[in-house]
Amino acid sequence: MDLNTLLKDIFRLLDIQKKGLAKLGLKTVGDLLYYPPTRYSDASATKNIGELVAGESVSIYGKIDGIKLGRGFRSKVAMASATIEDPTGKIGAVWFHQPYIAKMIMNGTYAKFSGKISENKKGLYISNPEFEIIDKLPITTGTSLFGESVEVSSFPIYSETRGITSKWIYHAIQKIFSSGILDTLEDPIPEDILRKYNLPAIKSALVWIHTPRKLADAEAARKRFAFEEVFFIQLTKQKERMENEKNPAFIIEKSPEDIEKFTSRFPFKETEAQHKAITEIFEDFKRGRPMSRLLEGDVGSGKTAVAATTAYAAVTTRPQGQHFGTLQVAYMCPTEILAKQHFESFIKYFYHVGISIALMTSSGCKKFPSKVNPTGWTDISRSQLLKWVVNGEISIVIGTHSLIQKTVQFKHLAYVIIDEQHRFGTAQRQKLIKKDKEVPHLLSMTATPIPRTLALTVYGDLDLTLLDQMPVGRKPIITEIIPPTKREPTYELIRKELQAGRQCYVICPRINEPDPDKEMALNAKSVKEEAKRLKKDVFPEYVVDIIHSKMTPSDKEYTMDLFANGKTTILVATSLVEVGVNVPNATVIVLEGAERFGLSQLHQLRGRVIRSNHQAYCYVFSDTKSQKSIDRLKALKTAKNGFELAEFDLQLRGTGELYGRKQWGVSDLAMEAMKNLKMVEAARTEARLLLESDPDLSRHPELKAHAEAQDDIHFE
Template identity: 35%
Template sequence: MPSSSVPISSLQSIKGVGPKRAAVLAEAGIRSVADLYDYFPRRYLDRTVIRRIAQLRDGESVTVVGTVTGTRLEGGGRGRGRFKATVSDGSGVLELTWFRSVHYFSKSIHSGDMLAVHGRVSFFGRTPGMQHPDYDRLGGSGEDGRAEGSADGELYKTGGIIPLYPTSDAMKQGGVNSGTLRAIVHRAFRDQPPRITEYLTPEIMEAYGLMPIGEAYRQLHFPDSAELLERARYRMKWSELFFAQLFFALRRTEERRSLTSARFERSGDKTAGLHERLPFEMTGDQKRAVKEIYHDLRSGHQMNRLVQGDVGSGKTLVAQFAMTLAVDNGLQAAFMAPTEILAFQHYIGLKQVLEPLGVTVALLTGRQKKKLREEQLARLESGEIDIAVGTHAIIEAGVRFRRLGLAIIDEQHRFGVMQRKALQDKAENPHVLLMTATPIPRTLTMGIYGDLDVSIIAEMPAGRQPIQTRLCREDQKPELYRLLRKQIAEGRQAYIVYPLVEESEKMDLKAATESYEQLRGEVFPELRLGLIHGKLPAEEKEAVMAAFRSGELDILVGTTVIEVGVDVPNATVMVIEHAERFGISQLHQLRGRVGRGTHRSSCYLVYAKMAGDAKERLQAMAATNDGFRLSEIDLQLRGAGNMLGREQSGTASSLRIADLMTDGEIMRSARAAAFELVEKDETLSHPEHARLRDYYHTHFRKRISLADVG
């Protein structure tokens, strides 16, 4: 909200906000009345959608309103107690249980309190319950309840819509609950009403049917009806997503105006040779991606394109066409992969395909012997090497290219922003192609990579057999091993993968190594097994992989080091131990190591116990092979920021009211408006855009924290 349009007085100018409450609110980012207006309710209590306790069903997430009829502490000892409260709404009794912060909840919830309780229902016998529910006090005997919460109870009874504000434990302990905030916001609107100047142009308002900003603020905090509330929420979400997309539109326009890259003038012998040597017909998605890349490379503007494709969809072939086009135009290409195994895989694959065409491919990793590395660096700098494949070692200071024209980054989400930028800095504005085999929902792609052009390869190559995925309990492993032996007897190969996570890496590695010895000595003594993990020297990893690829090993036992890039068409069985410890993305990537040939393949997810999110993850894996559908489920379970990780979650985490998981249609509308605006006015310098430009620079530009590369 523009500071010139609202009161900028301190919170202590509002009745009921003294120094103590002001300090608590300041910790939550509410330092002025303007901040208070931007502190939106997280949800609303509408009497028409509240469930009666007698109607509850196991597993559903609901809101219940009732009165606390009893409380009790159970258990004892440090950290082993629990706090329980029973709530009644006249139709039945709901039992609430807290295992954490027991002391706090036992002091906060009392008999007689009227609560709005939100959570997932579980039945224990005939009694419904919720564990660690979220709740809002609507009145009663708790702290601040009588003074500022009783009105909510009356509002609930009359059927009004009650805004419920987010409150942290620190706020609650400081005497500020949702009811307190509601009362403070009400007094602020009454005594210091905001005077908000509309910053969107009349043309945009009319074209997209948006509620005026002042009315949207009022309806968000004090909705008159469900319909007006929905319109207000739409306006706020649309505006937030519009300015996020405006950031992308302005940045892409600026880069295209100021950054010129080598124009790829011709398609020569190398590119033609690659096409002629293809043993199969490319998919429609592959052809479209190649066409889009060629258009970028011939434009004279720097290409910034993300190729997003499911496991086994053929992204590498698309990248090969981009590389041969670079070589045909007298330029070099760099191909950076996140692990040595993946870099080596790409090196072998590119060498086999491209060297017969006269393209020189070299490998650069951190563990190469000094003499070999120096030779490679000299050949790279002289231009003798056309394509350099490597890990992060390719971006080190001593690596120099003669004429780098194309930088390709595989599994780009596993590199930090600065690592990606370091590769781009190896030349004057090289074209950049990012690739990921981790499908990302389309809405999230727009929100995170809004200034990149995106090519999606969803179509799988002809002849690929769908992978059968089955859940397997620990006690079913003898039958699983029988099926695995049968496949190997038919000439196939298999993977057995164990989890390896950073928090327990040493223990996981020890368990994987011990399991390998047991499998080799007791379970499969007649078969040939190999072990691979991240701690092995590069030479040993390469030797084990070469043995498995050539068929000298029947079973490859490993950790998640084989997650991406390993391509052995004869491998048809993937066994993932302790599958409940893996995320959906990892499980899908591991499953993608099989099913790469013409033989029917299977993936077995072995679990010790399955509950909560783990159950949903494993059931989703068994239900579909579609990586894009799985990514949507993953997004629902984990949220945008957690799914992407710190490196990629800038826009997702900067949103205050919009939700990338649910607001896809709003995103598309806002994106269209933002890019259309910048197409008409590249610098927002037209007089009619002055307010919009000022609002963007004052309130959004500093919030969007994405770096200057992909």
């Protein structure tokens, strides 16, 4: 047995268990050993049976008796049951849907049980408890009558799914441990790094994380595995950075006078932060090596203007050795709505420059300028656009995922701009970058507030530039938290804004009403029903429309056009409008069920109404009674900017909830490390030093094998 051994080869698995393991991402022995518990049963919550109260989750110790198989009287559900006894009393234990438990424990043995205390007509019982067989009963509370004490371990609780229980995972790991596999493992982290940061070796760490004798051991193990994951991410990112630095890139140089001529047409004066960002990008352009930079800024801070100014420098530069044509720019957006919006805004920025700009999405292609109307755009076929792009006749191509298809080839792709970077995977980004011999410069932009530790980790291969200023004259959004009792007066405040000619977004967590027959359905406001209610009962005099992710791209575009042109006054939507939608006349946003969104997402949504110099309002409607949720929402009101908010959410809510694997490709365990800036910086430093002294990791074979197994990158 080794880390690559398949679980199905060592365990007899039912189909439901195979599906459950696949859902949890557990395929091999290594996957299971690296699957950390989400928490541990708290030894301090251990009680005597005589002290138990219904509703509490506790751990108890006792002698097992009366173990038997059975079925529910009405439900006919198969179950195992037993009686647990200690000197202070007895209690029943029931394992629903787990009759096999009766074969795992014997009458007369001692065990620790962890679970929730329930009550029925017969009295108290502990339902579906986790258990661990022990040799003798410990002294766990002050009133215990037991004799000698034994060292108590904290019982691990794992994330479950249908077919795979926490108990199954625990016993499977114990079986793997008993095979002797721990003695064969080589530690992928160099010993000097483990010593330097006082981290346990791989064997100790695996034992401590899955069977800790004390919680301090579990914490030490979690710290080690968090460091390990961040370290290997950094190793990969730093290697990518070093490889990228070896490639040639187009040299782009523009005089300050040329740039001033272009930016003087903007309807606003650039901020110091914008000027600094543009200067940093131009410095990168001159080096002859490909730029890799992340531009992070709040909604409305002027990222698009920075992108346009730097793109101008590229498209007014001739390819080397040519006296005709221009270098090309690809601008990639996460949604068609946003791509069309940027296409229209770039036409305003570049109409006087005399270059061609194209829009390429799955719904169709457009080109500016039109032969018929030099101030407008025209629809063109995809095949025609592809010919013009490969010939170098189109200077700027704006699009969605369509830009990374094999059929899209550029002649002189010098600069790639990617909006809302986290919505594209690294692989997608690399596809776009590898489309030409000379590697294009890369600017990734995001308005998602990212804590510094996370940016240092997941964007370890990029330089970071912050836009931390708003354009002059931009007023801060007035944010109010609205309890149910103040809903009606708030509607009147919104009505005053609408009477002044403004428009309003209303954001709901759901598209449709919850199914009343579904017990676990999310009971939250839906777009469709809320739009009907607002039109009928609150704002009958205004045009109310809806937009959501289930609509076709053409329907979404039509709806947004109506709203952007002022034909619709109130737009009820899901969080679809979170990314980039720009309607300057919309100055009010209502966030329904706000406690159901993350703080970063709420901040992004709120940013939809800071697109002009009119006073903007954000009304946060929430029915929550949870103090933790109320504190989070208050932070939305008090935080000065998105960066401050991201750090607050990181500490209060936890990265597992805030970001997690789905968005960033980082495990929840590593995300815990994001709360520790020193750890992230240490992992970053060690990865860099290691690669500087041993670029191909030839002196660290275990490290090299581990890194290459995790990522599609080779250290040669």
